Amino acid sequence: MEVRSTYKYARISPFKAREVTREIQGLPVSAALDLLAFTPKKAALLIGKTLKSAIANAENNANLKPDGLVVKEATIGEGPTLKRIMARARGSASRILKRTSHIRIVLSDEIQVETRETRKAKREQEKKAAKKQIKSEAAEGAEAAPEKTATKPSRTAKARK
Secondary structure, three states: OEEEEEEEEEOOOHHHHHHHHHHHOOOEHHHHHHHHHOOOOHHHHHHHHHHHHHHHHHHHOOOOOHHHOEEEEEEEEEOOOEEEEEEOHHHOEEEEEEOOEEEEEEEEOOOOOOOHHHHHHHHHHHHHHHHHHHHHHHHHHHHHHHHHHHHOOOHHHHHHO
16 A cells, blocks of 8 residues: 655755655665764655655555655655845846745555665666676677678679679
């Protein structure tokens, strides 16, 4: 079962907040809370509040235990931008964009726990498999190449006739 929580109009740039949400995706709830507690960023505080809200929703609305939950999805959407001006030289003004974001966290009890280490190992295995495939294709191409050159006459021979 999935449980959601959304924090709308958070006063932080989505670019800055996405850096923190990438770290907690796929982690168990307890590990995600620990990671957020020791991350020295404003985004960690806001995402922590949203995560705690999602945990409370799971306990109260869906009757789920928090120790079995996993952060299935943590996304940051772009909210409306507040446009302000700052006085500049010679009576001109420049625009200041104060960006906002929407933080959305989805918790699930059905997904397998996938940590950063397992994701990294999975990527390395995929790279090794791709390298083996390229080597085998190159070897097949090298074996087939001499056969093709032996059957085709050269261009210089045609030009001489």
